Amino acid sequence: MGSNAVVLLSGGLDSYTAAAVAKRDGFNLFALSIHYGQRHSQELDASRVVATALGVQRRLELPLDLTRIGGSALTSDRIDVPKDQPIDPGVIPSTYVPARNTIFLSVAMGWAEVLGASDIFIGVNALDYSGYPDCRPEFIRAFEQLARLATKAGVEGRPLTIHTPLIALSKAGIIRLGLSLGLDYGLTHSCYDPLPDGGPCGHCDSCRLRAAGFEEAGATDPLIRPSR
Amino acid sequence: MGSNAVVLLSGGLDSYTAAAVAKRDGFNLFALSIHYGQRHSQELDASRVVATALGVQRRLELPLDLTRIGGSALTSDRIDVPKDQPIDPGVIPSTYVPARNTIFLSVAMGWAEVLGASDIFIGVNALDYSGYPDCRPEFIRAFEQLARLATKAGVEGRPLTIHTPLIALSKAGIIRLGLSLGLDYGLTHSCYDPLPDGGPCGHCDSCRLRAAGFEEAGATDPLIRPSR
Numbered sequence: 001m002g003s004n005a006v007v008l009l010s011g012g013l014d015s016y017t018a019a020a021v022a023k024r025d026g027f028n029l030f031a032l033s034i035h036y037g038q039r040h041s042q043e044l045d046a047s048r049v050v051a052t053a054l055g056v057q058r059r060l061e062l063p064l065d066l067t068r069i070g071g072s073a074l075t076s077d078r079i080d081v082p083k084d085q086p087i088d089p090g091v092i093p094s095t096y097v098p099a100r101n102t103i104f105l106s107v108a109m110g111w112a113e114v115l116g117a118s119d120i121f122i123g124v125n126a127l128d129y130s131g132y133p134d135c136r137p138e139f140i141r142a143f144e145q146l147a148r149l150a151t152k153a154g155v156e157g158r159p160l161t162i163h164t165p166l167i168a169l170s171k172a173g174i175i176r177l178g179l180s181l182g183l184d185y186g187l188t189h190s191c192y193d194p195l196p197d198g199g200p201c202g203h204c205d206s207c208r209l210r211a212a213g214f215e216e217a218g219a220t221d222p223l224i225r226p227s228r
Numbered sequence: 229m230g231s232n233a234v235v236l237l238s239g240g241l242d243s244y245t246a247a248a249v250a251k252r253d254g255f256n257l258f259a260l261s262i263h264y265g266q267r268h269s270q271e272l273d274a275s276r277v278v279a280t281a282l283g284v285q286r287r288l289e290l291p292l293d294l295t296r297i298g299g300s301a302l303t304s305d306r307i308d309v310p311k312d313q314p315i316d317p318g319v320i321p322s323t324y325v326p327a328r329n330t331i332f333l334s335v336a337m338g339w340a341e342v343l344g345a346s347d348i349f350i351g352v353n354a355l356d357y358s359g360y361p362d363c364r365p366e367f368i369r370a371f372e373q374l375a376r377l378a379t380k381a382g383v384e385g386r387p388l389t390i391h392t393p394l395i396a397l398s399k400a401g402i403i404r405l406g407l408s409l410g411l412d413y414g415l416t417h418s419c420y421d422p423l424p425d426g427g428p429c430g431h432c433d434s435c436r437l438r439a440a441g442f443e444e445a446g447a448t449d450p451l452i453r454p455s456r
Contacts, residue, residue, distance in 0.1 A: 062296060
């Protein structure tokens with residue numbers, strides 16, 4: 001019988017892979033999906049399907065409407081999702097959602113404490129998204145330090161470990177890892193701005209990084225229908 | 229014209245006083261009230277009234293249902309609010325809500341970034357609630373460190389300052405400060421488990437700390453009707 005772990009599960013390729021690593025390592029999975037007001041519901045639909053595929057112990061979906069705060073292309077209608085723009089790793093893109101991972105990890109920390117869990121898995125990746133400050137190793141380490149001081153568990157000497165199994169992988173490396181674990185990426189959703197039929201737009205940063213990752217991994221994305 | 233500050237405003241005596249200090253210091257107030265599923269709505273009703281009394285620029289009320297996580301007398305029906313129990317500063321009471329202040333500060337940090345604000349005010353107090361780990365100065369400093377790494381603003385060299393004007397004050401000291409600023413504590417709500425008519429129970433830790441504070445400050449609590 002393994003230990004409990006909270007896994008942040010968005011329904012995207014990265015979080016699915018990170019959660020699968022937690023499962024491989026023997027953890028009982030408690031999946032947390034925060035509905036923060038993404039422009040589309042496909043992501044959360046995917047998080048339900050993926051949670052089932054992973055056989056999680058429990059899934060908690062919590063709404064927290066960050067569109068009331070805005071400030072990101074993902075949470076504000078007034079900011080367009082960039083399409084076919086060069087991806088500059090030195091620039092934080094407009095899809096950055098202020099404080100998102102801090103909020104996610106905070107809620108996960110609260111749930112972990114109630115579950116008696118000392119482990120959280122998050123699918124952050126510093127390589128292909130170096131633009132997001134809250135995907136970097138130094139942010140994760142600072143959150144672990146905060147957790148020692150923030151919670152009853154921390155004060156009582158049960159520190160929290162935040163696992164980031166993807167942090168140093170390329171997108172191709174993540175896909176190779178997931179395929180080696182038998183994952184079906186056809187269940188996931190990555191696009192920032194899906195088509196009316198729910199399919200990926202193919203032009204946002206997320207679609208393009210995904211496509212390049214599958215290509216580099218020498219694999220076929222099951223989400224992409226072959227064009228004639 | 230002052231700078232913008234996000235003030236966490238629960239509707240209690242402490243957050244009202246902390247926000248009034250922000251106002252005295254010349255900040256434009258943006259009040260954030262998170263409805264986390266407290267057992268009663270009096271607290272949020274009070275936060276509306278208090279926000280109006282303070283003349284805030286804007287008030288944002290965000291629901292985030294922490295009863296789905298539970299683990300506290302304030303978020304779970306299965307845990308009783310302690311009444312007339314000795315308050316032991318060495319023990320974390322059952323009214324502790326796992327990760328609450330980390331979650332609140334995370335959301336405040338996101339809003340501050342969108343507003344271009346570098347200041348957050350929170351009414352934490354280490355003296356009369358030493359049992360809550362996330363009310364201590366070391367927690368606040370760790371959150372400031374995290375903020376430097378977590379946000380675009382932090383990475384770009386605009387660090388966040390978390391103001392805790394009450395952290396070293398006794399409850400009596402807080403009340404004296406608020407009265408010197410002309411606050412009407414009759415607008416606030418402190419009780420963890422109000423009576424059916426909305427009045428304070430008089431027996432929970434919060435009611436008892438408030439009563440002792442008013443007594444020590446030599447003041448009368450406008451919430452308490454004189455008994456005949």
